[in-house]
Amino acid sequence: MTKEPADVIVVGAGPVGLLTALGLSQAGLDVTVVEAEPALNDSPRAISYLWFVFDLLDRLGIMSDVDNAGLRSTTGMTLRVLRTGEQITLSFDVLEDLTPRPYVIELGQDRFGAIVLEHLLARPGASVHWNTRVTGLTQDDDEVRLTAEGPDGPHEYRSRWVVGADGASSAIRQALGLGYAGTTWPERFVATNVRYDFEAYGYALTNLVIDPALGAVVAKIDDTGLWRVTYAEDLDLPVESVLDRMPAYFAKTLPGSQEYELVHHSPYRMHQRAAETFRAGRVLLAGDAAHATNPTGGLGLTSGLLDADVLYPALAAVIRGEAPEPVLDRYSDDRRRAFLEIASPQASELKRLVYHSTDPDRLESDLAGLRAVAADAAKRRESQLALARLRTPQLVPVTP
Template sequence: MKQQAVLIVGAGPVGVLNALGLARAGVPVTVLERGAGISDAPRAMVYHWSVLDGLEKLGLFESAVDRGFLKQGYTYKVFKTGEEVSFGLEALEGKVKHPYNLHLGQNALVELALAELAEFPHAQVLWNAEVNEISQDEDEVRVCATVEGSSTQLAARWLIGADGARSTVREQIGADFEGMTWPERFVATNIRVDLEAHGWPLTTMLIDDRYGAIVSKIDTANLWRFTYCEDESLPVETVAERMPEYFEAVFPGVHDIELVDYSPYRMHQRASSTFRVGRVLLAGDAAHATNPTGGLGLTSGLFDTFILYEALAAVINDRAEESILDEYAKLRREVFVEKASPAASRNKSLVFHSSDLQEVAAVMAGLRALSTDSDALLDRLMFPKTLETPSLLVEQSTPAAATEAHV
């Protein structure tokens, strides 16, 4: 059983981008993915401006922009009254390198990253690779897996668990997934329709306690994401049967909607009790899970990635002490628990559970006031940057904290 440098479990964006970063640093890496290929089920698709520097450092920014599109605006709309408030990211111009968000399905980002990864002979991806057991000692991590139906033993100096909220890696290292699960079910749909022709902005947060939703354009071929919330006690097997009611209520008069795909799932606000046990590290949804309102789950996972691959490569190449990985685990957990998760919870409450129209009117008035208060607008727009942890290899100032958490 030949020892490798790093094993990564999970070929989602966090796993593959960690692999790419390590491979670029000259570190041999193998990714194990239990699926047969890239999942194209509806998943995250908005990349806040704050993570685009990291994608550029990995050499993915230009190809990602070519595949997706850039956008600067948000719209909040009250379902019951039709009131709308919009604001944009123009206030960031001249202050940050990339003053816009990127829209791109995460499956497309993974495809782009895998194409880059294939250029490195010391990197490989094993599909249909199910991890069954993990053990470790002071020198290595050992993995028992089923790869293409055959029992396989692998060993490495380090292992990154990026295998999602139901992480086998997290379970194997004995970490608890602390937090709570929401009593509602989210239903993420990909629909093909020209909503712009029907007056819909590129991103709308639709506020309502019954028909609250996130409506956002994914690509330039009129693929849109429509995510709504339903009672978790309703049969998951009949989600599709209930879907037309939401379409008709939210998109009245729009009759040419093509349902491309959908994914019902439970929502969590949870964090692993630790992000490191010995030679095993957790990142992305394996380390923390949040409801998707505001796109803070993917943002958090990418910020995990940007400092983890850099720190781990430095340890492997004898440029840093192993203690730097404890710092990774501590800081990334703190950021999620103290900032990302509470912000996502407040976002969810506003969009999906606002029943008091007077309270909603006050929120909309506050949003409208941003058009005349440049400092407040900039503070709001800077929030995604506060989820970043600066490089652990050089001294950098900590990003200024925003006063509130926002979508």
């Protein structure tokens, strides 16, 4: 069965794909989203939305919903050295000079996706096809054709353009034959959602717990007492018995009572990889399909949202004849450079600090630098501005 042609098909109904689709739809285009899973993925994934993505969410009309659903982290990020008890807080007070929203929002990726999906499905000309797995791709100078297996059999989709936002194992990237160079880390991350009163033991809303054996990211993600704890374990340990080992991990790391409620967990591999290009003809890549990083610091989702920020206005302008196609090459070059030069190295350094600080001298040097930043507002401001360089310039005029 051949589906009616769309202006754009977005493959992947994660946050980046849905946000890109929403932007394209608001630009007046017919957009079809194709997703292999039967529904939004509710496993523990990214949770942090940094201050410099809020302009994008505001422009797309979802900022208030995200703000209301999420938990504002206003005080900063605390680094905790597990073995010594030292705490270093990098305050967010400097954000008051940089943004009208001087905070980070913590919100489960699934809940964020549900907000975007609701807005998308309310728009004419937008549709989402679940349980539909892409099996092939061909293109010419005029259109892209996708073959896919859906709930009622094989389909062919035709569109003027395709955006592949279907994750690190992207079927679209593989169909294009694009390389995905980089590294797969030799550890497994285990993301857990637990109910435990970390605040009673002095934890901030966002914490990096530094320890070479027991390091973790610990962040509160809603107002019901739900926290995300993400730790690492040896990849040689069987993934099937993650739950059997989990109580021993929490017994060593929980600061007080050992009573906790495990709500959800997800073990997964970590990568530092980028596609060789984010554009191949009429197909563009965004999010993890284009680049993947370990999640320490929240730079993976942030990078993907910033891909969408630049991609949807540029692609809409090209389709409407308001911009030449080479702006999409600029999208590819700019976003790839931002990932390789900023997101990937920073996430790798944070991962090393939190999970692999085995050298006491280097750890002390790292902590000395962090203490200096914590004590100096100018340095804290510069660190936030350096992180915000993950943003790349808009390629076409965009209405705020």
